[in-house]
Amino acid sequence: MQMTFRLAWSVVRAQLRVRGPRTEIEEGYPVTKATPLASTCTTDERVGTAANAPTPPVEIEVGLLTGGIDKPYAFGLAMSLIAKGVCLDFIGSDEVDSPELHTSPKLRFLNLRGNQGDASLATKIRRILIYYAKLIRYASVARPKVFHILWNSKFQIFDRTVLMLYYKLQGKKIAFTAHNVNAGKRDSNDSLLNRLTLRIQYHLADHIFVHTERMKSELLKDFGVRERMVSVIPFGINNSVPQTAAFTPKQAKQRLGIRDGERTILFFGRIGPYKGLEFLVAAFQRIVAKNGDYRLIIAGRPKLGGEKYLDEIQRKINRDVKRGRVIQKIEFVPDEETEVYFKAADVLVLPYTEIFQSGVLFLGYSFGLPVIASDVGSLREAVVEGGTGLLCKPRDPVDLARAIEAYFAGDLYKRLGERRQEIREYANSRNSWNVVGELTRDVYLNLLGRQLS
Incomplete structure (x- = not known):
């Protein structure tokens, strides 16, 4: 296991060295290490005023890290957040993409993971390493000070430890949604390593969202998380699946x-x-x-x-x-x-x-x-x-x-x-997404040490 992650990390580092100080997080979107990514949306777009009119400062910018999966939750949360004035970098994949995610100036869709379809083992390894290289580069130049992780990516242990530490070293505040407090326990394949790395991730996170009081209790009891670090929010109703009224x-x-x-x-x-x-x-x-x-x-x-x-x-x-x-x-x-x-x-x-x-x-x-x-x-x-x-x-x-x-x-x-x-x-x-979006936005503001205006 250690050899696997050492190899993955060394290849990622090599990818970054090969790319040099200038790289492309997404095709057609060049960035440099010295220049942070531009704001998700311009000031006049955020507040709906003319470009030359006096405007209040930007409230919230967030990097929404979806792991490239679970489109219904990622879509519902993203739509509710931009409706609340939050500007998002939506870090996604082909699997979670949809036309609606490309219609708002408050949301920039970054398809870092791309296609996750069937392929040879060599191709899959190459895909995932390139994805991690892009993700690491993104974190180093991204403007948002808050990263909200909905799901980890491919290498759970790496994501829970090295990647979390890297985000913290970049000065990011981390919100984490624990859809499953301990999936290993649920799947009957729990281990000491699984629990240890979960504990590390939960303690590195600045705030954790769960969906029920029982989940919160498990976090506090099994992983020693402080109560004030956890919020219970509803599980938003699925609004990403199309429904045809005429279809009976x-x-x-x-x-x-x-x-x-x-x-x-x-x-x-x-x-x-x-x-x-x-x-x-x-x-x-x-x-x-x-x-x-x-x-x-x-x-x-x-x-x-x-x-x-x-x-x-x-x-x-x-x-x-x-x-x-x-x-x-x-x-x-x-x-x-x-x-x-x-x-x-x-x-x-x-x-x-x-x-x-x-x-x-x-x-x-x-x-x-x-x-x-x-x-x-x-x-x-x-x-x-x-x-x-x-x-x-x-x-x-x-x-x-x-x-x-x-x-x-x-x-x-x-x-x-x-x-x-x-x-x-x-x-x-x-289970209104409106409620979920409001509660989530308030946590972002708290992490940034700001109050609602």
């Missing part, structure tokens, strides 16, 4: 070959052991043994290293697939296709065994789709039983089958047409 649930079912009256269950997202898909499969098989009017959709690709786990599940459902009871789309589902699955479904099931919060849950809510979720982590805080969904025992296919049957026998399903709008309104009020 009936049309979505027809597109997937689902007949009217078939009760459709959706499992959506990255597939890995902690997602508990095997328990949903077992529950589904119990139900269809009594009633054949059920369909299960499994949409998503396996997490890295989760291929064997998925193979075992597919062997179990082979007969149901052949009978047409299970629809599989075992691949990445692009935004423009997501709507089909969430509108065709009658309920979203999250049979997770270990998690604090789920972006898929809020994606479902954005479509007004009820959810049946395992009572783990903080999911209980996000599910209103009988209102937005139901809870079941984790790792218990019998109880999950009971919850599914209870849902389809209940009022939430029978009045699904009108309840969808109620769920959307509930989620938009409780």
